Amino acid sequence: MRFKGYILLAILFFSFQQSFAQQAKHIFALSDSSFVLDGKPFVIISGEMHYPRVPREAWRQRMKMAKAMGLNTIGTYVFWNLHEPQKGKFDFTGNNDVVEFVKMAKEEGLWVILRPSPYVCAEWEFGGYPYWLQNEKDLIVRSKESQYLKEYQDYIKEVGKQLAPMQVNHGGNILMVQVENEYGSYGSDKEYLAINEKFFREAGFDGLLYTCDPAGDIANDHLAGLLPAVNGLDDPGKVKKLIKGLNDGKGPFFIAEWYPAWFDWWGAPHHTVPAAEYSGKLDSVLAAGISINMYMFHGGTTRGFMNGANYKTTSPYEPQTSSYDYDAPLDEAGNATSKFMEFRNVIQKHLPAGEVLPDVPTAKPVMAIPSISLSSSVKIGDLLTAPVKNISPLTFEDLKQDYGFVWYRTTLTGGKAGMLKLKDLRDYAMVMLNGKRVGTLDRRLNQDSLMLTLPKGKITLDILVENLGRINFGKFLLQNKKGITEKVVFAGNEVKNWEMYSLPFTDISKVQFKPVVQPGNTPMLKKGIFKLGQVADTYLDMSSWGKGVVWLNGHNLGRYWGIGPQQTLYMPAEWLKIGNNEIIVAELLQPEQQELHSLEHPILDAVKK
Incomplete structure (x- = not known):
């Protein structure tokens, strides 16, 4: 005792x-x-x-x-x-x-x-x-x-x-x-x-x-x-x-x-x-x-x-x-x-006398996943729920939305041609007529206008706008509202009566996917399940894709964009699992893509014009 x-x-x-x-x-x-x-x-x-x-x-x-x-x-x-x-x-x-x-x-x-x-x-x-x-x-x-x-x-x-x-x-x-x-x-x-x-x-x-x-x-x-x-x-x-x-x-x-x-x-x-x-x-x-x-x-x-x-x-x-x-x-x-x-x-x-640095740890293991099939999908346009309606377009901030995308919708009378202008677009827009993409507008390139030829009848005009990031330096910090921040004009006339649908993609787990969806010419979400017997760092190769966002097991890995210089997305071993893993891709430009691959090394220096 x-x-x-x-x-x-x-x-x-x-x-x-x-x-x-x-x-x-x-x-x-x-x-x-x-x-x-x-x-x-x-x-x-x-x-x-x-x-x-x-x-x-x-x-x-x-x-x-x-x-x-x-x-x-x-x-x-x-x-x-x-x-x-x-x-x-x-x-x-x-x-x-x-x-x-x-x-x-x-x-x-x-x-x-x-x-x-x-x-x-x-x-x-x-x-x-x-x-x-x-x-x-x-x-x-x-x-x-x-x-x-x-x-x-x-x-x-x-x-x-x-x-x-x-x-x-x-x-x-x-x-x-x-x-x-x-x-x-x-x-x-x-x-x-x-x-x-x-x-x-x-x-x-x-x-x-x-x-x-x-x-x-x-x-x-x-x-x-x-x-x-x-x-x-x-x-x-x-x-x-x-x-x-x-x-x-x-x-x-x-x-x-x-x-x-x-x-x-x-x-x-x-x-x-x-x-x-x-x-x-x-x-x-x-x-x-x-x-x-x-x-x-x-x-x-x-x-x-x-x-x-x-x-x-x-x-x-x-x-x-x-x-x-x-x-x-x-x-x-x-x-x-x-x-x-x-x-x-x-x-x-320059260390103090007698002080010795620890040995440098060996490099972390890496692996390449040869093929990930994306076997289910959904059109982003099918995710739209209750809209907010307004005479003129509303910004992200008006909608109390921080990041992600806003889908703008209205109807036009067809049978004519004219210039579509998005005044003060922030930041990237995909323009669709009756559900099919007809062009994109990119603030980086000072693009805000697109020539449209409308078929006859009532035409659904959809504009999917992505917030690409608010300005973080300089005197423009308070000029950072996102979306269509002013107005839309077609053929010289202001376009009114808008529906706005928020797509912040904060919780991707709530999306309902279907086994087979024909891509068409419209932005899509695609999902795949892949099995691993071991985990290690890897880099998702997005160089053959267009533009979008990737989620791994619920973690948003960030954006990819074919223009580069970044062509890969880092997938940390800590977020991979032995057994089944889920990957979801929001692809705007090439919805026909069905397969992903990964590499043992990043590609950060490939600019494509």
Whole structure:
């Protein structure tokens, strides 16, 4: 009995030690030249990785890879439109469980830099803003307008409830928290910035706050008392001079976004940058004792309908691809690249004495699935239920719909020809007469008009409009409504009396499929069941298909589009099952396709005109 008592005491003592270690508070502070962690100089070597762009089941593997490259910190945004998809309805579950993401990083020995600004940019839909902000009367994002500030404050309070207790000064692993995001590239209202800081403090973020901007805009965003950090600059002398000039001649010095490559958008070449062009710069930055966050360390995939878009008056609308591979050190599937190895070699040179990096895990297994038959289908036009009726077309926002598609329907009197014009189409439209496609219109190409010849009689005009992603950067953030946003004109006359059918495709499991449906010239959903004896990463080859979306076992894998450069969709092993698997394809342009194949490697660099 005495021996059992000793064992019980030992267990209780060990549990107490573990609990105390979890709650132990660290001191993270600024000196005139460096960050200081528990009284010792500390160089942040961080890599950006966004929790919604990686399957939750794979978070830990990616973090182990971060440690193996030499990172001591992970940076991540927090995405408002994920966590409050509808006003007042918050979601921090599943792949949105950012608290678990931060906890897991701690378990893997990683600090976290948190970026919960309501605006994130990030090549993300609407820059992270929820679509419904556009329905709030007179609301102006990134401003002192009262309704925006109310919604912003409500949101950041919810984020604070989740994450403020995880700051380093409360025993957690969040080192720093970013206020706003590259605001200097958008405006220069210091009162607005001060309100941001106040909201963050009131939400419980009472540790170290910072701002970050490109070098040319950083003065617009600097707020006294907050650490200024620079994006996109990696010359040590210039970094130190810039920060000292804003910070009373002091440091520390932090490159908050360092770009070893870039992102892609549909119809443009894949972006790659050789590691050799950046390894020397990384070496010089670390040799100078400057902290750094590489954007991205691991990009992953922008699944579902969450990609953003760029737009300028001098360039076309540019919706981004689903692959967010970014030519990053860790590829889309989480494997080390040559860039990873070169950066690891650089980081290794600057480790504290006696510290050794973990071995690099071997590449994950891959497989190719030779053939998947899509044996059942349904016409998307057969999914239409109760419409919303209106004299003029309604936008997605009018319909309280966030993403996906809207089907517009009206009738025309036939027997004539004329130009069909969709004023301010956003973003891609398939035009059908009596159920058959007669043309498409693409905002990227500034297309909004189509010549039609109508047969005699009453003609059903259907227009299926896809939201290809709201603008995520620049001054057009409040010009982001989707669908047919103005009016439709045919042969010089406005077309009225519309029916609108919402097709958000948020729950694909409710669709009823039929064994055999003749495709015709109309968009379709197709389903197949395939059996696996083992699971591994694979890449769905969509190069012979047209345009659409794919779901695997209920997970939206993202968009595909034959124009490229992305021709494959990454299918993570974590979402495949031994036994039966279900795959569903929404195909707009080539509904006759009946078969899918996969590859052991991605195709991200094939542009087709």
